[in-house]
Amino acid sequence: MFEPKMEITLDELRHLISDRAYEGETMVLNMGPQHPSTHGVLRLILELDGEVVVSCIPDIGFLHTGIEKNMESKTFEQALVMTDRMDYLNNLGNNLCYCLAVEKLVDLDVPPRAQVIRVILAELQRIASHLVFLGTHGLDLGAQSIFLYCFREREVILDLFEMCSGARMMTSYIRPGGVWRDIPAGFEEAVRSFMQELPRRLDQYDALLTKNPLYLQRTRGISAITVDDAISIGLTGPLLRAAGMAFDLRKELPYSGYDAYDFDVPVGTSGDVYDRYLVRMEEMRQSLRIIDQALKKIPSGPFRSSNRKFVPPPRSELGRSMEAVIHHFKLWTEGYPAPKGSVFSVVESPRGELGCFLEGDGGPRPYRVHFRTPSFAAIQALPVMAPGHLVADLVGIISSLDPILGDVDR
Amino acid sequence: MTVLDLAVQTLHAELRESYLETITFRDQITAVIAPESILPAARLLKTSKNLDFNLLAALTAVDYWPENPRFSIVYQFYSMANKAMLGIRVPLPAEKPELDSIDSIYPNANGHEREVFDMFGITFSGSRDLRRILMPWDWEGHPLRKDYPLGEEEIQFSFNFDEINLRKHYARD
Numbered sequence: 001m002f003e004p005k006m007e008i009t010l011d012e013l014r015h016l017i018s019d020r021a022y023e024g025e026t027m028v029l030n031m032g033p034q035h036p037s038t039h040g041v042l043r044l045i046l047e048l049d050g051e052v053v054v055s056c057i058p059d060i061g062f063l064h065t066g067i068e069k070n071m072e073s074k075t076f077e078q079a080l081v082m083t084d085r086m087d088y089l090n091n092l093g094n095n096l097c098y099c100l101a102v103e104k105l106v107d108l109d110v111p112p113r114a115q116v117i118r119v120i121l122a123e124l125q126r127i128a129s130h131l132v133f134l135g136t137h138g139l140d141l142g143a144q145s146i147f148l149y150c151f152r153e154r155e156v157i158l159d160l161f162e163m164c165s166g167a168r169m170m171t172s173y174i175r176p177g178g179v180w181r182d183i184p185a186g187f188e189e190a191v192r193s194f195m196q197e198l199p200r201r202l203d204q205y206d207a208l209l210t211k212n213p214l215y216l217q218r219t220r221g222i223s224a225i226t227v228d229d230a231i232s233i234g235l236t237g238p239l240l241r242a243a244g245m246a247f248d249l250r251k252e253l254p255y256s257g258y259d260a261y262d263f264d265v266p267v268g269t270s271g272d273v274y275d276r277y278l279v280r281m282e283e284m285r286q287s288l289r290i291i292d293q294a295l296k297k298i299p300s301g302p303f304r305s306s307n308r309k310f311v312p313p314p315r316s317e318l319g320r321s322m323e324a325v326i327h328h329f330k331l332w333t334e335g336y337p338a339p340k341g342s343v344f345s346v347v348e349s350p351r352g353e354l355g356c357f358l359e360g361d362g363g364p365r366p367y368r369v370h371f372r373t374p375s376f377a378a379i380q381a382l383p384v385m386a387p388g389h390l391v392a393d394l395v396g397i398i399s400s401l402d403p404i405l406g407d408v409d410r
Numbered sequence: 411m412t413v414l415d416l417a418v419q420t421l422h423a424e425l426r427e428s429y430l431e432t433i434t435f436r437d438q439i440t441a442v443i444a445p446e447s448i449l450p451a452a453r454l455l456k457t458s459k460n461l462d463f464n465l466l467a468a469l470t471a472v473d474y475w476p477e478n479p480r481f482s483i484v485y486q487f488y489s490m491a492n493k494a495m496l497g498i499r500v501p502l503p504a505e506k507p508e509l510d511s512i513d514s515i516y517p518n519a520n521g522h523e524r525e526v527f528d529m530f531g532i533t534f535s536g537s538r539d540l541r542r543i544l545m546p547w548d549w550e551g552h553p554l555r556k557d558y559p560l561g562e563e564e565i566q567f568s569f570n571f572d573e574i575n576l577r578k579h580y581a582r583d
Binding site: 012066104234341344359 | 467468554
């Protein structure tokens, strides 16, 4: 029997910790991977001076599932289901990012109705994701009640997803060329009734936290960061906006017709934990504005491209048209070839810039897929953001980054 | 002239023969440069007032095994001032793939470089911290290389348990 070597000696982390750890002045402590406040399986190696963090070394990879490798052995359409499983609070956003890349690579059109449906769902997903952030963030800082309230609201959104895709989380609803099927009857009314309810609920959550002196003391001035530092360590999304830069990819590089919607980009001032919370609260309200505009202008027409070289024909055509049968057979057995070349698509996920690098080699499978995920960047920023704060505040910092470990490790 | 054309021109003028070619695919512009010029190119993109590519949006690699040059490192730089995304591609040989680290210019490159090192076995010289990041620290091989099998666990029945156990991969020290 071999004896597995379980520990890494300090020497291997020599360049990351201070000399005082060797003299026993500071303590090197393990936090996670089984720790409730790390939002999954994140391990942090902390060097502590008393209760103050001196250095923080994130250790990730516990949720590494090889999604990028697996996608290389599947056709473009099959590989879509894997994107659901990366950032499991932003399934539709991941679908969207991947589909935009595929559409760009094979030059596929998306009908206007599908664009609007995509926007509605992506914004609902943003609200759902921010609600989970709000709940778990409150829970981490000791505000227990808000967790249950937020998950109650999120449940309604998941029901909406179930209405249109049949699945609550792993939807695979957004497909290259449009969406899988049309939104069902009653969906718009269901979204509207949810939208009527949510602003009132958000005001209640505001009342629970925004002016709560306990919450203010735990969050204000914690982990403040300047815009330049935030950009240089790769922070995007709400984290960068909280620092004071109105950077939103929906405005910067509009996709899916986002330039036709009127919404504001909330911006913080100091980039601390409190500002990140405020920015996300405001983003939920702005998402409601976008959904409202989208519902008003949702056009009729096809929900998926009619380019039969890439999109399978509807069931009704199969009984009448030989060509439809051929397309159906070819698309589901072999898939469609993509030209040689690489594209990079970006979307604004609830956590920041989600990028998909996709390369085709002329065959029906992606030659290489890479996802630039916002949580990965956020975790890599921890060594910069954590030092100088108490261990108790570190919990708040992690949850304010809102990392999803499936998104970090892929 | 868009900022991307300007960036390509500036890079071409600065790097001269180590600027290899410009790929334009689906309105995305990618500049291909030789490995030794990545540091000057990155410094130019970041510090030039006209270009101002302040965000390293993505860094990854592609393996073209069995072709040579085998690897391509792909950078995506984003300029927030000009709202433009520029790709940089660096071909690398199969033997001893090595490249200068740009984490002194773009600090967030470190995490991505570690991932490329872990997944492709490409070393970044001058990196401040080059360790495996996703795979276990004692893992053998680099999973995203094309000659690395997709792999699955062999099923051990009672009659061949010991036989398979001998060649099965455990985390050994």
